[in-house]
Amino acid sequence: MGPNNVENDRGDCDWKPRVRMTFDTEQEAYDFYNTYGGRLGFSIRRGYVNKSKEGQITSRQFVCNKEGFRVVDKRDSLTKNPRQEVRTGCQARLVIKWDKNMQKFFVSDFVEQHNHIFVPTECTHMLPSQRKISASQAIEIDLAEKSGIRLNAAFELMGNEVGGRESHGETVIFGAALMYDETADSFVWLFRRFLETMSSKAPKTIFTDQDAVMAKAIPIVMPNTTHCLCTWNLMQNALRHANSIFKDKAVKDKGMKSVLSTFMYDIEDEEEFTLKWEEMLDKCEVKDNHWLKLTFGVKEKWGLPYVRNT
Structure with missing residues (x-):
């Protein structure tokens, strides 16, 4: 009998959330709900959280990623290709609370119904919370x-x-170039040669490292191509430039890798992205870090809310 058919004594599938179900950690609850979402075809994200004075999570809400509606951005009227609205005000959610006596989290509320169709099974790996x-x-x-x-x-x-x-x-790898120097003129030449081999058809998106010279050359040769930063390369730079300051600060069990991953893969709303970034800078006392300032300045090239539809 496959896992989809396994049922407990109450007649519930063992992979389906239910009220009073317990978890040892908040992450365990997240993973369980995320796995459930992956089976059905929807993505999840963390909602509100309440903590005690000691920093212990007392309650946490997990929601469908289509919960709520995107805040209206005045800049949308000036945008050639405005982002597609992906939220539908979905009310599906899972709420957990901490029980001091059991020393466990328990499900206090579970809303199963969604107001949108699910993603087909063959496409669930593309959902934000599943792309990990x-x-x-x-x-x-x-x-x-x-x-x-x-x-x-x-x-x-x-x-x-x-x-x-x-x-x-x-x-x-279908092409490579050995460059004598890495100037803007050299990259302009390289990109033009690239377009020649592609019958003048420019790519929709191009991913690079944080090279300012390439960033300057790309719009000259390919003005309609979206330039994004390679997240793997960005993470390596983060570990070199900022990891030590996070180890020194009070970020419990989290280094730069964990902090930056949240902004790359978890936060889908632009307003939430900015608020969480400011919150992180305040909490870790890193407002004056030069590398973080530069990285936030190009957030449109790597942050999930800005690149997810590219």
Whole structure:
């Protein structure tokens, strides 16, 4: 009997949330609801949170990512291609509360109904909350790196574990250039040669590292191409430039990698993105950090609310 058919004594599927269900941690509850969402075809995000004076979470709400409505942005009227409205005011949610006696979280409220259609099974891996590697996979990658196994080899291994490379997105190198110098003029020349090989058809999106010279050259040659920053490269730069300051501050169990990942993959609303960023700067006392200022200045090129529809 498959997992979809497994039922407990109350007649409920063991993968479906129910009131009074308990969890040891907030993350465990998130993962359970996210797995449930993945099975049905919807994405989730964290909603409100209440904490005690000691910092212990006392209650937390998880919502469907189509909850609420996007705040009207006055700049939308000036935008050529305004972002599509993705929220529908969906009321589906899961609320957990901390029980001091049990020392566990329990489900205090569960709203099952959604006001929108679900994503087809073959597309659920593209949902925001599903586009992540698991904690066990992250540990596996870290162990592989410490053992001298190259990163691409570690991903190759995980790909084989879940059905082979055909089950994952591949990177294919179809061209390369060896440059004598990295000036704006050189990149303009390179991009023009690239367009020639592509029959003058420019890509919809181009991902680069945080190279200011390339950023200058791209709009000259490809004005209609959206320029985004490679999140992997951005993360490596974050670890070099800002990780130490987060280790020194009171960010419990979180380094720069965890902090930045939230803005890359979890926060879908522009207003929430800005508020959370300011909150992070205040909490960690890093308002004067030069690298963070520069990175926030180009948030439209890497932050989830700005690039998710690109």
